[in-house]
Amino acid sequence: MSRHVPGARDEILARVDAIVPRRPAGEVAAAYAAIERPYLRRHHEGGDLVDLFAERAADYRANVRRVSRAELPAAVAEVLAGRPGVHGVPAGLPGEWLTATDSATLVTDPPAARLDALAGAVTGCAVAVAETGTIVLDHGPGQGARALSLVPDHHLIVVGADQIAADVPDALDRLDPRRPLTFISGPSATSDIELSRVEGVHGPRTLEVLIYS
Incomplete structure (x- = not known):
């Protein structure tokens, strides 16, 4: 709108703010904390959350692999070598993850016009959910713009074992809304009326996950 009418x-x-005045940040936080949450917030106590997350993520057809921190650079290089071409990486991605990867095959924060030509993208994440096999990006350092995780056909996500929450409520507590x-x-996948599954319609056709600890 402001493009045509400054x-x-x-x-x-x-005008919207005048109708619903802004509340002080402390007041908003107090009101949020006062919301009653009688539901069970953790369904998994004492189990191996990493194993559960790996199992659930694989159920969603992600390619999941567990590695040690020392093995991670070689594992990243191996995955990317299987997808020849240039891969997009976000600013802030830990440099040690890429020490075994040819820097000539990487481009940092590629512009939107180049995303469709990439062989894939590599990002970290904000949190992962063991119960649902879900990974959440908040697009902070090491995660990049949302388009980087949606346009390339291949997405490699690195997840630290300490980033895995038990359930959705546990994960939401770690996120900034x-x-x-x-x-x-x-x-990414969708189905037509006859339930024929098609992958890669709204995002990456292939999702690979490396879990390190």
Whole structure:
């Protein structure tokens, strides 16, 4: 709107704010904390959350592999070598993850116009959910813009064992709801009326997950 009428967008948002005045941040936090949550917040106590997450993520047709921290660079290089071409990586991705990968095959924060030509993308994550096999990106350092995780046909996500939460409520407690959140449960897929599954329609056709500890 403001592209055609300078200031129109700001004026509209100011009117909305006037109707529902902003509340102090401390007041909002207190009101959120006061919400009753009588539901069970953790369904898994004492079990191996990493094994459960790996099992559930694989159920969604993700290719999942567990490695040690020392094995991670070689594992990343091996996965990318299986997809020849240039891979997009976000700024802030830990450099030690890529020490075994040819830097000539990597481009940092590629512009949107180049995303479709990439062989794939490599990102970290904000949290993962053992119960559902879901990975959540909040697009902070090491995760990049949302388009980087949606446009390339292949997505490699590195998950630390300490990032795996038991259940969705546990995961949400670790996230900032003010950030843009992308929930990923397996490769992008949809089905037509006859339930014929098609992958890669709304995002990556192939999802690979490396879990390190």
